[in-house]
Amino acid sequence: MRQRLLVALVAIPLLAALVHRGGWLWSGTVGIVLLIAAWEYARLIRHIGFSPSSGWIGVMILGFLGDAMIPLLGPRLAELTLTLVPPLALVWFWWVRRTEHPIADWAFTAAGGLYLGWLGRSFVWLRNLPEPYGRWWVVFVLFVTWGADTGAYLVGRRWGRHRLAPRLSPGKTWEGFFGGCLAGLLVGALLGFLIELGAGPGALLGLLMGCLGTLGDLSISVLKRRAGVKDSGNLFPGHGGMLDRLDSLLWNGMLAYLYAHWIQGF
Numbered sequence: 001m002r003q004r005l006l007v008a009l010v011a012i013p014l015l016a017a018l019v020h021r022g023g024w025l026w027s028g029t030v031g032i033v034l035l036i037a038a039w040e041y042a043r044l045i046r047h048i049g050f051s052p053s054s055g056w057i058g059v060m061i062l063g064f065l066g067d068a069m070i071p072l073l074g075p076r077l078a079e080l081t082l083t084l085v086p087p088l089a090l091v092w093f094w095w096v097r098r099t100e101h102p103i104a105d106w107a108f109t110a111a112g113g114l115y116l117g118w119l120g121r122s123f124v125w126l127r128n129l130p131e132p133y134g135r136w137w138v139v140f141v142l143f144v145t146w147g148a149d150t151g152a153y154l155v156g157r158r159w160g161r162h163r164l165a166p167r168l169s170p171g172k173t174w175e176g177f178f179g180g181c182l183a184g185l186l187v188g189a190l191l192g193f194l195i196e197l198g199a200g201p202g203a204l205l206g207l208l209m210g211c212l213g214t215l216g217d218l219s220i221s222v223l224k225r226r227a228g229v230k231d232s233g234n235l236f237p238g239h240g241g242m243l244d245r246l247d248s249l250l251w252n253g254m255l256a257y258l259y260a261h262w263i264q265g266f
Helices: 002-021 023-048 055-069 076-097 102-121 120-126 133-159 176-194 198-225 243-265
Strands: 163-165 171-172
Touching: 002 023, 002 133, 023 243, 055 076, 055 102, 055 120, 076 102, 076 163, 076 171, 102 120, 102 163, 102 198, 102 243, 120 133, 120 243, 133 171, 133 176, 133 198, 133 243, 163 176, 163 198, 171 176, 171 198, 176 198, 198 243
Parallel strands: none
Antiparallel strands: 163 171
16 A cells, blocks of 8 residues: 555656646657557467567557547548558468467457557547646546545455455455445546536546446456466556556546547537
8 A cells, every 4th residue: 555655646746747738748648658558468468378469559559649649630540540550460460470379369469459549549639628628637537537446445445345256356346346436426526516527427427437447447357367467567566567557547538538529519
């Protein structure tokens, strides 16, 4: 717990400064974060016994980020990435690299690129919303996700009795899950009131993020369980690797962007 607090004390002010700054500095930070997560993801899959390409995953991530960072291109760069990169990667696995399991290696590579790139670009989209909404939305996603994670951890540790998914993540309990959902609702309502989103919509989004974040966490837990490791890496003492920090944020970031885009009309 002490390590978690020390890392948070250093990371949160730095992240706050980057969110405030925005622009290419923020977009570049998102890109670096996603590329580190891609490397950890590829390493996890190698522990399972397959050989994905972190390079091709990185190409997909950069393609999707370019779509979000350069509005003049519209969706063209994302469409180009989806059209060209998967077949080229398949050719590379089958005829150039000639791995033992080319189809599986290609599938894990494409899945990693979609998971990290398609969802991760939402944080660039959110920050590029008109001021001050861009800052507010990123802060909303970060603090609701962190609040839900903290609520799930504290409630699960104190009252957790019934295992949520013992085969995937033995430490998670139903009590912790509902504690995380409730914490997401409360933090969402408070932040929604403060950023003029509204307490009601903020509470609803917070509740959805608290629940969805757990599912995102479990999706990476599947890989870690198969790989026989506790964390995706050791980049953050007490917190695990970059992928461990993103598993909930990625889903919640896209959920927030879809709400801002479809409901609020940004």
